[in-house]
Amino acid sequence: MDKRLKYLNAIRTFECAARHNSYSKAAEELFVSQAAISQQMRQLEEVLGAQLFTRVGHQMQLTPSGEKLFEASHQAFAVLSNGLNSIQSEDIAGELIITSTQAFCSLWLMSRLYKFSALYPMISVKVLGSNQVEDLNKKHIDLAIRFGSRARMEKNDGLTWESFGEDVVYPVCSPILVERMRLKNPQDLFNCQLVSLANETTITWKSWFDSINVSGFSSHQKKLEVTSSDMALHSVLSGHSVTLAASGMFESYLQNKQLVIPFFNAHPHKWERHIVYDAHSVKRKRIRVFKDWLLTEMNNSVLPFNDENPNNYV
Numbered sequence: 001m002d003k004r005l006k007y008l009n010a011i012r013t014f015e016c017a018a019r020h021n022s023y024s025k026a027a028e029e030l031f032v033s034q035a036a037i038s039q040q041m042r043q044l045e046e047v048l049g050a051q052l053f054t055r056v057g058h059q060m061q062l063t064p065s066g067e068k069l070f071e072a073s074h075q076a077f078a079v080l081s082n083g084l085n086s087i088q089s090e091d092i093a094g095e096l097i098i099t100s101t102q103a104f105c106s107l108w109l110m111s112r113l114y115k116f117s118a119l120y121p122m123i124s125v126k127v128l129g130s131n132q133v134e135d136l137n138k139k140h141i142d143l144a145i146r147f148g149s150r151a152r153m154e155k156n157d158g159l160t161w162e163s164f165g166e167d168v169v170y171p172v173c174s175p176i177l178v179e180r181m182r183l184k185n186p187q188d189l190f191n192c193q194l195v196s197l198a199n200e201t202t203i204t205w206k207s208w209f210d211s212i213n214v215s216g217f218s219s220h221q222k223k224l225e226v227t228s229s230d231m232a233l234h235s236v237l238s239g240h241s242v243t244l245a246a247s248g249m250f251e252s253y254l255q256n257k258q259l260v261i262p263f264f265n266a267h268p269h270k271w272e273r274h275i276v277y278d279a280h281s282v283k284r285k286r287i288r289v290f291k292d293w294l295l296t297e298m299n300n301s302v303l304p305f306n307d308e309n310p311n312n313y314v
Contacts, residue, residue: 004047004048007043007044007047009040010040010041010043010044010047011044011069011073012073012077013026013030013037013040013041013044014040014041014044014052014066014069014070014073015070015073015074015077016029016030017037017041017053017060018052018053018062018066018069018070018073018074019070019074019158021059021060021061021062022059022060023037023038023041023060028135028138029137029138041053048065048069050063050065051063051065051066052065052066052069053066078280081280092120092122092123092285092286092289093122093123094122094123094124094283094286095123095124095125095126096123096124096125096126096142096143096283096286096287096290097125097126097128097139097140097141097142097143098125098126098127098128098141098142098143098144098145098290099127099128099129099130099134099136099139099141099143099144099145100127100129100130100144100145100146101129101130101131101145101146101147101228101229102129102130102131102228102230103228103229103230103231103233103249104129104145104147104229104248104249105127105129106129106230107229107230107233107249107250107252108248108249109127109145110127111252112297113125113127115293115297116290116293116297119293120289120293123286123289123290125290128141131227131228133146136159136276136277136278137278142277142278142281142283142286142287143275143276143277143287143290143291144275144276144277145273145274145275145276145294146273146274146275146276147167147246147271147272147273147274148271148272158278159276159277159278159279160276160277160278160279161274161275161276162274162275162276162291163272163273163274164273164274164275164294164295164298165273165298166270166271166272166273167246167247167248167249167270167271167273168246168247168266168267168270169203169244169245169246169247169266169267169269169270169271170244170245170247170261170264170265170266170267171189171208171242171243171244171261171262171263171265172233172236172242172243172244172245172250172253172254172259172260172261172262173192173236173239173241173242173243173259173260173262174236174237174238174239174258174259174260175257175259175260176239177192177236177239177240177241177242178260178262180239183262183263185263186209186212186214186263186265187214187216189242189262189263190216190217190220190222191222192222192240192241192242193222193223193224193240193241193242194220194222194223194224194241194242194243195223195224195225195226195232195235195236195241195242195243196223196224196225196226196232196243196244197225197226197227197228197229197232198225198226198227202269203244203267203269203271204244205217205244206218207267207268207269208244208265208267208268211265211267211268212265224241229245229246229249230249232245233245233249233250233253233259236259237253237258237259242262244267246270246271248298273298275291275294277291
């Protein structure tokens with residue numbers, strides 16, 4: 001056997017560092033110190049008699065020798081992972097850890113999970129609601145449900161991204177507010193407090209008003225920023241404000257007449273929905289059944305609007 005294979009652990013560390021172009025990110029993934037990564041790379045370079053990395057500014061770049069080793073090691077570990085998966089028991093029973101935004105979990109997912117549990121009682125689901133983009137590998141999370149523009153998200157994570165549609169965004173408020181403020185046209189919204197998501201630059205009130213050729217938002221004073229859609233919707237439920245929200249987030253409130261769409265003008269941009277997971281996970285059967293259930297449930301829950309009265313479903 002090739003004696004260099006006794007340095008397989010160092011080669012695994014190298015593959016991780018090369019994939020991230022970073023010693024610090026490799027240290028996070030492997031749960032070791034950055035100094036340990038550096039030491040293993042020095043030892044490996046000494047054994048091979050070749051330089052594998054060179055520093056360019058704050059980044060570690062592969063040398064030509066490093067590129068050859070990365071291609072070979074990346075393919076080898078992929079083959080090894082597939083082989084391990086093929087022989088390891090993949091019984092559907094067990095734990096499945098998923099994550100999504102706090103708003104999606106509380107406003108949509110949690111009220112429907114009982115249906116999944118009824119179909120698959122052998123799968124124990126753990127839900128992590130977070131407004132951060134959680135690291136699936138570091139947190140040992142099996143599946144993420146993410147929203148926004150994929151172009152603005154981290155894609156170099158070695159994970160599978162699957163788009164599963166879009167959510168249309170409308171202004172929503174309580175019927176009490178419509179009556180009290182006598183909302184007859186979009187300009188009347190300037191008499192109300194307008195709630196928006198902090199740090200959101202695409203789906204904004206300004207772009208909504210611009211899309212319907214209504215000016216005056218820049219001088220509007222009654223504004224409130226919150227960090228999540230569930231906070232925004234709870235604010236408008238009080239009957240004192242209006243917010244822009246994805247239809248999937250407020251459909252239950254629309255059905256029970258707690259909220260209405262005052263003006264049936266959709267925002268020019270939509271929330272894109274993505275499922276993110278590791279296609280080589282040993283839990284891939286569990287991931288697949290949850291993914292299939294999620295897509296079916298999402299499609300079944302989207303009720304068409306009546307064109308004449310958007311606050312009534314067809």
